[in-house]
Amino acid sequence: xxxxxxxxxxxxxxxxxxxxxxxxxxxxxxxxxxxxxxxxxxxxxxxxxxxxxxxxxxxxxxxxxxxxxxxxxxxxxxxxxxxxxxxxxxxxxxxxxxxxxxxxxxxxxxxxxxxxxxxxxxxxx
Numbered sequence: 001x002x003x004x005x006x007x008x009x010x011x012x013x014x015x016x017x018x019x020x021x022x023x024x025x026x027x028x029x030x031x032x033x034x035x036x037x038x039x040x041x042x043x044x045x046x047x048x049x050x051x052x053x054x055x056x057x058x059x060x061x062x063x064x065x066x067x068x069x070x071x072x073x074x075x076x077x078x079x080x081x082x083x084x085x086x087x088x089x090x091x092x093x094x095x096x097x098x099x100x101x102x103x104x105x106x107x108x109x110x111x112x113x114x115x116x117x118x119x120x121x122x123x124x125x
Contacts, residue, residue, distance in 0.1 A: 024050055026074070028122040030110065035060030038122065040074060050076045056093065070094055078104070078124075087122060 021044040028038040037059050042052035051074065058068040072093035080086045085104040090097065093112075100120055102108015110118040 021045070022050075025125040026054065026076075026122055027125065028120060030056065030118060030120045031060070032119060033060060034119075034121075038120075042074060042076060045075075048078045050074075050078070054091065054093075089122075 023041060023043050026038065026040040026042060030036040030038060035058060037057045038054060039057070040052055040054035042050035045051045054072045054074040056070040056072065070093055072091055074089050074091050076087060076089045078085050078087055080103075087100065087102050087104055087108065089100040091100060091110065092098075096112045096114055098110045098112035098118075100108055100110040100122075102120065102122065105121070105123050107119050107121045110120045112118070
């Protein structure tokens with residue numbers, strides 16, 4: 001193989017290499033009184049699909065030992081236009097698996113095995 005052909009193969013390999021995964025910061029609230037704050041960083045795992053850790057912090061009535069925090073995982077799928085993006089998510093939190101459907105920045109609802117219809121609002125930065 002001559003030098004020009006080798007450089008062409010290397011150039012095609014570099015151009016066709018994997019793109020850097022997009023990262024998003026999630027924030028939001030959950031609960032009837034928005035008593036939980038949500039925060040997480042998710043990374044793109046496929047087209048319009050993201051996954052990552054999610055922290056829940058109870059900001060309602062004070063707990064004697066300080067705010068309660070729980071860690072979980074979220075798998076998120078985003079569809080629709082930028083102005084009205086629809087979100088579908090699977091959230092694992094302390095052994096429970098929940099499903100969420102909503103619109104970006106608006107309140108949707110999360111159903112878990114131990115509770116149904118929990119209001120949740122998720123925003124992406």
